[in-house]
Amino acid sequence: MEGVLLDTEQLAKAAVDVASDKKASDVILLDIRNVSIIADYFVICSGQNTRQIQAIADAIDEELGKQGANVLHREGGAETGWLLLDFGDVIVHIFGPKEREYYRLERLWSEAKTVVYLQ
Numbered sequence: 001m002e003g004v005l006l007d008t009e010q011l012a013k014a015a016v017d018v019a020s021d022k023k024a025s026d027v028i029l030l031d032i033r034n035v036s037i038i039a040d041y042f043v044i045c046s047g048q049n050t051r052q053i054q055a056i057a058d059a060i061d062e063e064l065g066k067q068g069a070n071v072l073h074r075e076g077g078a079e080t081g082w083l084l085l086d087f088g089d090v091i092v093h094i095f096g097p098k099e100r101e102y103y104r105l106e107r108l109w110s111e112a113k114t115v116v117y118l119q
Helices: 008-021 050-066 097-103
Strands: 025-031 041-046 073-077 082-086 090-095 113-118
Touching: 008 025, 008 041, 008 050, 008 090, 008 113, 041 097, 050 082, 050 090, 090 097
Parallel strands: 041 090
Antiparallel strands: 025 041, 025 113, 073 082, 082 090
16 A cells, blocks of 8 residues: 555544554544645654653654655644644644643634544
């Protein structure tokens, strides 16, 4: 399946699967199509430390790249406790525990439909 571009929902779910495989916690997939024009989906998850945050980001970047999606923009960094990967219609947020609690994106985007939630 390498190189085959998946639709945005499949890409978002692939990011969720990779985050879960890397032991991310509180993995949420939000469908934001009805509440925003910036993207179709947000993937939000937490890593316990900088090493895990970086490993999650690297694994998602690698896997979605194999599926034909390229990171258009990368923001933050594992050392800051927040890392964003922008694949266009799918945006992945990876937080440290304190930063996740501080930013509370799920609450900010509470009108969005939750597609997947893995604790």
